[in-house]
Amino acid sequence: MKRIVALLATCATAVGLTTLLSPQPAAAAAGCKVDYTVTSQWQGGFQAGVKITNLGDPVTGWTLKFTLPDSGQKLVQGWNATWSQSGSTVSAAGIDWNRTLATGASTDLGFVGSFTGSNPKPSAFTLNGVACTGSVEEPPPNPGPGTGTPVDVNGQLHVCGVNLCNQYNRPIQLRGMSTHGIQWFSKCYNNAALDALAKDWKSDLLRIAMYVQENGYETDPAGFTSRVNSLVDMAEARGMYALIDFHTLTPGDPNYNLDRAKTFFASVAARNAAKKNVIYEIANEPNGVNWTAIKSYAEQVIPVIRAADPDAVIIVGTRGWSSLGVSDGSNETEVVNNPVNATNIMYAFHFYAASHKDNYRATVSRAASKLPLFVTEFGTVSATGGGTMDRSSTTAWLDLLDQLKISYANWTYSDANESSAAFKPGTCDGTDYSSSGVLSESGALLKSRISTADSFPTS
Ligand code: IDC
DSSP states (O other): OOOOOEEOOOOOOOOGGGSSSSOOOOOOOOOOOEEEEEEETTTTTTEEEEEEEOOOOOSSSSEEEEEEEEOEEEEEEEEEEEEEETTEEEEEEOOOSOBBBOTTOOOEEEEEEESSSSSOOEEEEEEEEEEEEOOOOOOOOOOOSSSSOOOHHHSSOOEETTTOOOOOOOEEEOEEEEEEOOOGGGOOSSHHHIIIIISSSOOSEEEEEEOOOOOOOOGHHHHOOOOOOOOHHHHHHOOOOOEEEEEOOSSSOOGGGHHHHHHHHHHHHHHHTTTTSEEEEEOOOOOSHHHHHHHHHHHHHHHHHHHHOOOOEEEEHHHHHHHGGGGGTTOHHHHTTTTSSSSEEEEEEEETTTTTHHHHHHHHHHHHSSSOEEEEEESSSSSSSSSSHHHHHHHHHHHHHHHOOOOOEEEEEOOSSTTTTTTTTTTGGGGSSSSSGGBBHHHHHHEEEOOOOSOOOOO
C-alpha cells in the first residue's frame, strides 16, 4: 500500500519587486501543494511519486524544483515531465499534456532515484519559484487488500462471454451511481459525499460524467482531465470502480468529438493504466447518427486506450441515445450483425423508467444473450431527467438487470433540482449525505436497492 507523505515547508509567497512599480497588472495568486510518495525501495534505489496540486491561478507552464538532501541521492529517470538534476537540485518541467494546470488541478509525476546512505525525503519543493506549502483535503488512505471492498474482492475486470467478470473469471454485477455533469455539480463530489456513497450506499461504482460540450471538457481539457483523474483516485481510495464517461450528448454524432476523445483517452488511460478500478465509456449517448458511424468512432478510440491501458474494459455507446437503436425504430440486430472489431468491450444501454418500458425491456432480455451489456446510465423518471418517479417500472427494470447480472449506474448522485437527483436541492451545500432526510424519492429507492449485500464470487 502506498503511503502519502505531505511535505509541508514554511515559506511565504514570493512577491516580485515589479509589483511595486506601477502601472502593473495585479500579481497572479500563487500556491501549490506537493504529495511525495516513496512507492518502492530496494538496495540502492527507490521509486517515488510526486503529485503537484496548483492552488494558485491557472498556469500554462511550470517547473517543479526540489532538493535531494542526501549527497548520495541521484535522479536516474523520471516520467510525465522533463527531468534534470544540477547539484542537489532536481527540476521537472511540464510537458505537452500537463503543462496547463487549472486552479485546484493536479498532475502526477514520478521518478526512479539511487541512493547510497540513508534515503531521506527531498525538501524545498517549489513550483515556478513558489514554495509548495499548501494543503488540501486528503482522501482517506487506500483500504488495500483484505478490506472486502468491491475492487478488493473483484480486482481487474474483464469481459467473458456476455458478462462482466472478476479476477476469478466469474460473472458479477456492479451497482452504483453516476455523477451529474462535473462542470456543474463538483461541490457534490467531496470526501464526505463519496464516503457516504461507499459506506452507506455500499456502491460498487462511481460513474464520472464528464460532459464534452455545455461548458465541459472542450472549454478546459487539462482542467477536466485532472478533475476526472482525481475522482478516479477518490473512488479507488474507497474501493469503488470508476467509470470514466466521455459524456457526449449534443451534438449526437460522437465523431464530432473524435479528436478530443483521442486526446482525452490517451491521457487518462496512460495516467490510470496501473489501476484496477477504471472502466472507460467512450461516448455517452450517440443520437441522430447511424451505427456505422458509431462503430467507426469506436474503432478509432479503442486502440488509443488499448495502447496505454491494454486490459481495461471499454464500453461503447449505441444508436438512439444508447438504446441499442430502439429509440430510432431499430434494434440490437444492427450491433449483433456488425459488432465493433475489438475485444474486452461492452455495449451501453440507457433507459428512463417512466419513458421506456416493455418494448425496451424485451430488447434487453433478448440482447443480453448475444451482447455484453452495461447500463451505464438510467433514471427512475422520464427521459427529461424530471417528472414523477415511476416506481413500478423502475422495480421491473432493476429486477431484470439483477436477474441478468447487468451492471448499472443511476442518474444522478447530486442535489440537482430535478426528480432524477438522489439528494434534495441544497444537500451539497451542507455536510450530511447520510441521513434519510436528505434523500429524494428516487435517492431513497436507489439507496435501498444498491446497499443490499453483493455476493461477488471469490473462487
Ligand atoms: C440532463 C440533466 C439536466 C441537464 C441536461 C442537459 O439531468 O440537468 O440540463 O441533461 O445537459 C440523458 C443524458 C443526460 C441527461 C439525462 C436527463 O445522458 O445528460 O441529463 N438523460 O435528461 N439521456 C437520457 C436522459
